[in-house]
Amino acid sequence: MIDLAYQPSMFDVAGPSLGSLTGQVTRHPLSRGAWVDHLPGWVLGSDAILQTLLHEVEWRAERRKMYDDVVDVPRLLHWYGAEDTLPHPLLTEARRRLTAHYVEELGEPFMTAGMCLYRDGRDSVAWHGDTIGRGARFDTMVAIVSFGSPRSLLLRPRGGGDSIRFVLGHGDLVVMGGSCQRTWEHSIPKTARPVGPRVSVQFRPSGVA
Numbered sequence: 001m002i003d004l005a006y007q008p009s010m011f012d013v014a015g016p017s018l019g020s021l022t023g024q025v026t027r028h029p030l031s032r033g034a035w036v037d038h039l040p041g042w043v044l045g046s047d048a049i050l051q052t053l054l055h056e057v058e059w060r061a062e063r064r065k066m067y068d069d070v071v072d073v074p075r076l077l078h079w080y081g082a083e084d085t086l087p088h089p090l091l092t093e094a095r096r097r098l099t100a101h102y103v104e105e106l107g108e109p110f111m112t113a114g115m116c117l118y119r120d121g122r123d124s125v126a127w128h129g130d131t132i133g134r135g136a137r138f139d140t141m142v143a144i145v146s147f148g149s150p151r152s153l154l155l156r157p158r159g160g161g162d163s164i165r166f167v168l169g170h171g172d173l174v175v176m177g178g179s180c181q182r183t184w185e186h187s188i189p190k191t192a193r194p195v196g197p198r199v200s201v202q203f204r205p206s207g208v209a
């Protein structure tokens with residue numbers, strides 16, 4: 001169980017439910033065939049989901065090699081395969097709704113759910129694209145639903161260029177699509193601001209990671 005101080009949103013007190021996607025999502029075309037869809041506050045009552053995620057998910061710390069050292073990955077992780085039961089039924093419904101909305105363009109359903117817990121502003125993820133698997137060569141989509149304290153998701157073109165920022169928490173949705181995983185990179189930078197926990201849930205088609 002994770003015990004993290006969290007200040008709930010005053011505007012997010014309803015029971016959990018999903019808003020509509022149709023006509024609500026704003027598409028931001030990027031360069032080189034990449035795009036990002038954005039819908040703030042897609043999940044209503046998202047703080048209840050955050051509590052479930054903080055307390056029910058078996059969060060794992062990972063370590064990775066860095067030069068001659070092995071260091072802690074600065075966030076906690078859990079990965080749900082297509083057959084795994086997600087920790088809250090609303091997430092299962094969110095995946096179904098995302099598939100229904102995007103399947104014509106994506107050509108396949110969202111299947112897996114990766115989860116990341118950023119405990120506070122010291123947790124982060126460095127610049128990367130999701131290029132393990134098919135995202136390295138083919139257009140695909142990664143849909144991210146955010147819970148808890150808002151954090152910046154930055155995107156920049158691979159090879160350099162201006163970055164763009166989405167501030168994501170409290171039930172917000174972004175979908176990175178087209179060539180985004182191979183022509184752009186994204187990151188969640190550390191922040192010195194006092195922030196509570198944020199959980200990101202990333203829905204991906206199978207074979208994309």
Ligand SMILES: O=C(O)CCC(=O)C(=O)O
Nearest residue numbers: 116125130144153188200
């Ligand atoms: O926390 C996020 O929203 C981004 C997560 C991410 O980039 C990843 O796990 O690949």
